[in-house]
Amino acid sequence: MCVVCGCGDAKRNMPVAAGAGPASADDTLRLDFGAGAARVSVPGMSQARAIKLEADVLGANQRLADRNRAHFAAHRVSAYNLVSSPGAGKTSLLCATIGLLQRRAPGLPLAVIEGDQQTSHDAERIRASGAAAVQVNTGKGCHLDARMVAAAFERLPLHAAAHHDAASEIGALLLIENVGNLVCPALWDLGEQAKVAILSVTEGDDKPAKYPDMFAAAGLMVINKIDLLPHVDFDLQRCIDFARRVNPDIEVMLLSARTGDGLERWVDWLLGERPGAGGDSPLDRRVRDVQAHLRPVLEKAG
Numbered sequence: 001m002c003v004v005c006g007c008g009d010a011k012r013n014m015p016v017a018a019g020a021g022p023a024s025a026d027d028t029l030r031l032d033f034g035a036g037a038a039r040v041s042v043p044g045m046s047q048a049r050a051i052k053l054e055a056d057v058l059g060a061n062q063r064l065a066d067r068n069r070a071h072f073a074a075h076r077v078s079a080y081n082l083v084s085s086p087g088a089g090k091t092s093l094l095c096a097t098i099g100l101l102q103r104r105a106p107g108l109p110l111a112v113i114e115g116d117q118q119t120s121h122d123a124e125r126i127r128a129s130g131a132a133a134v135q136v137n138t139g140k141g142c143h144l145d146a147r148m149v150a151a152a153f154e155r156l157p158l159h160a161a162a163h164h165d166a167a168s169e170i171g172a173l174l175l176i177e178n179v180g181n182l183v184c185p186a187l188w189d190l191g192e193q194a195k196v197a198i199l200s201v202t203e204g205d206d207k208p209a210k211y212p213d214m215f216a217a218a219g220l221m222v223i224n225k226i227d228l229l230p231h232v233d234f235d236l237q238r239c240i241d242f243a244r245r246v247n248p249d250i251e252v253m254l255l256s257a258r259t260g261d262g263l264e265r266w267v268d269w270l271l272g273e274r275p276g277a278g279g280d281s282p283l284d285r286r287v288r289d290v291q292a293h294l295r296p297v298l299e300k301a302g
Contacts, residue, residue: 061188064146068153068191076171077158080270081190083214084198085207086180089224091122093198093257093266094175095129100260100267101173102130109172111156115144115179122177132157143185144178150191170272186213194219201225201232205239212246220251220269227256 033041037051045053072079082090094112101110111132114123123135134152136144153159158172176192178185185195197218199207202225208215215221221243223236236254243250253269255262 058187061146064150065189065191068146068150071150071153072174072191072193075158077174078170078172078270078272079174079176079190079192081176081178081185081192081195082198083178083182083185083195083218084180084200085182085203088180088198088200088203089257090177090180090198091125093222093224093255094177095125096257096260096263097175097267097270098126098129098131100263101270104267105271108170109158111158111172111174113144113149113152113156113174113176115148115177117141117179138179142179142181142183143188144176144190145188146190149176173270175270182207182211182214186211186217196220196222198222198224199239201228201234205235206242208239208243208246215243215250216246218247218250220253222253222255222266224255224257226254226261227259 036047040054068079082094084090091114098110098112101108111134112123112126114120114126114133114135115138116122116135117138117140119137120135123133126133134155136148136152138144138148153174156174158174176190178190182197195214195218197215197220199221201223208221221240223239229236240252243252251269253262253266255266257263
């Protein structure tokens with residue numbers, strides 16, 4: 001049920017009064033069931049009841065998430081929550097990341113929590129790449145919650161104290177692959193340091209506008225599969241502009257998990273190495289480089 005998943009965030013968005021008429025003739029062709037105070041419509045449930053239920057459920061989860069965050073800090077674990085729609089390449093990115101981290105920071109303890117409705121396929125891929133992984137199956141659930149993450153963390157080697165002596169500035173790294181879903185995980189805090197929204201160029205450049213809650217909650221947007229840009233209709237700048245409209249502070253990164261292009265900068269980000277701001281940013285230069293590379297390819301294609 002969407003209200004239980006917390007798809008609406010009444011604190012961030014001004015609600016439209018229930019029963020308000022269309023603002024223009026064009027609006028007669030659009031039904032907005034998220035226009036009430038709760039920003040969600042549940043048959044047989046009032047807006048006030050929906051708001052209270054959401055507050056109760058998310059409040060309980062927040063208390064557990066805060067406990068997780070304190071637990072991670074005590075173990076010197078940096079945790080990141082990877083969110084995306086199905087097929088954006090989260091698992092492929094994780095496998096490539098594990099390989100590069102093992103070369104860049106061989107003494108850094110690393111583990112993954114894998115979230116899916118069913119199967120252990122992704123956790124098996126992660127283990128084959130060389131990292132510890134716990135699979136969390138949610139059944140009919142459409143996202144991970146803080147309780148699930150706490151239970152999974154207890155089963156990981158990171159929960160032991162041995163890695164506290166690691167020489168790295170980061171004691172350990174925990175990567176959480178959430179269930180593929182651009183809606184429900186947006187408001188569920190797991191105790192992570194940041195949410196990372198992964199978007200592939202095969203999905204369309206308007207996803208941040210269509211699913212604003214997710215990109216508003218994310219600290220970083222990774223645009224994956226840029227090696228496919230010559231073959232798809234995807235406007236990089238338009239996508240970035242949409243993301244910045246809902247979240248002016250969001251960082252943006254371009255990469256290809258398949259070719260490794262941009263992967264070094266992603267690992268820098270995970271290890272806490274943030275580029276400086278101001279002037280001609282690394283992202284501006286990166287977008288220009290990619291567009292310059294694409295131009296002759298697209299012109300040749302006609």
